[in-house]
Amino acid sequence: MGPHLTRRAFCGALAGAAGLASLPVRAGSPAPLTARVTSAQIAPSTYPATEVWAYDGQLPGPVLRVPQGGRVSRRLVNELPVPTSVHWHGIRIDNAMDGVAGLTQDAVPPGETFDYDFVVPDAGTYWYHAHTNSFEQVARGLAGALIVEEAEAPDIDRDEVLLLDDWLIDPADGQFMLPFGHMMSLSHGGRLGNVIGSNGTIDLSRPARSNERLRLRLINGSNARIFVLKLDGLTGWTVALDGMPLPAPEAVTATLVLAPAQRIDLIVDVTASPGETAGLLRLDDNNLWRAQVRVPVQGAAASARREAPKALPPNPRMEPPGVQDARQLEMAMQGGAMGRMASARFNGTPHGFRDLAQRGQFWALDGQVGLGDAPFATLDRGETVTLRLTNETAFPHAMHLHGMHFRHVSGDGSLGPLRDTILSLPGEPLEIAFTADNPGKWLFHCHMLGHAASGMTTWIEVA
Ligand code: C2O
Ligand code: CU
Secondary structure, three states, X not given: OOOOOOHHHHHHHHHHOOOHHHOOOOXXXXXXXXXXXXXXXXXXXXXXXXXXXXXXXXXXXXXXXXXXXXXEEEEEEEOOOOOEOEEEEOOOOOHHXXXXXXXXXXXXXXXXXXXXXXXXXXXXXXXXXXXXXXXXHOOOOOEEEEEEEOOOOOOOOEEEEEEEEXXXXXXXXXXXXXXXXXXXXXXXXXXXXXXXXXXXXXXXEOOEEEOOEEEEEEEEOOOOOOEEEEEEOEEEEEEEEOOEEEEEEEEOOOOEEEOOOOEEEEEEEEOOOOOOEEEEEEEOOOOOEEEEXXXXXXXXXXXXXXXXXXXXXXXXXXXXXXXXXXXXXEEEEEEOOXXXXXXXXXXXXEXXXXXXXXXXXXXXXXXXXXXXOOOOEEEOOOOEEEEEEEXXXXXXXXXXXXXXXXXXXXXXXXXXXXXXXXXXXXXXXXXXXEEOXXXXXXXXXXXXXXXXXXOOEEEEEEO
């Protein structure tokens, strides 16, 4: 991935041509996005390349950039040996374009195509990934960044998309460890990789100059890893979460937690001196800080730092929902190893935990394993609801709602920022609130993808 055009240069170029407002509507067939088998050097170079599944043969897939309010028009071309579909994570999207095989569309068979065409109402950092057997297809590489550009760009020198990921590689042959749905990982913390990297490589380096100001768009594309991160030689502010701008930038003073599927947009100043190496560090499994992304500092962009950044412009429909009279929904999160789930409904009938385990199912949401025929809840369009989750399991879960963003409701009733994925910790109640303003059938599931595949998935319907 080369350095991007700065936003200013980008706008300048457009102003000289057509201008953002009058971009032509694409005619004819949309540009292809081809899911296919290829190989990539994920493991260190002493190992052979790994066979991966990737969009346009790139790991991760190409960064798709589109102006806010514009359209994404892409023809998924399935050159994989299996059916697939694409989900546009975090986009408040038309339901028919949400890409959930079995709920919003049929999976696209090998050799066939599906045209995705939708408007992107919100600026920010989003991503796209397979939503057919995601626990396998995302782990094999089917994911990429979707960036929706603000009409009015922040004042930065460079924009870096950093898709953090891990891969579980068999050291014997350098290929993905099989099976993807290993019982042990399904029933525990999920598939954790033994190789960790960014943008498809284990030693990503993005050189910068002292006092340069960068926008870092962090995306957690891993199946199950909760990244704990900190800045080194960089001073920064969080400006958006899960695509949605914060009302004011928040100085990064502590570690950053990035659960699967979450995004954090940072604006950082390079405060290390020329010759030093700054970067993004992650806490490894032995509690040591390691370089996740190295930023070697070469020369100086300016002799002094700039003023603190301004907030990003707000997206539409960001008003906090009135939660006073909201309907209250409750959902227990159940199952897994060391859980206390005795039984749950599966395929219409109750099953004991051992019986479920033999079928590769370990988790339930409110007594239901996987999608039932009926939604967990049917909401009126425009209705505000709160959803109280109780995590009765022994594991953290990254709970994701499709189609709408929500806010965390804290104990004193105050509302957190808009998010589409939130980390639930064992034993801790968690309450979210949202306005059901997007009609359709929407998944609510754990984004530890093995958990989702083994029961921790449900759906709601907005009438
Ligand atoms: Cu990132 Cu159900 O998806
Ligand atoms: Cu989970």
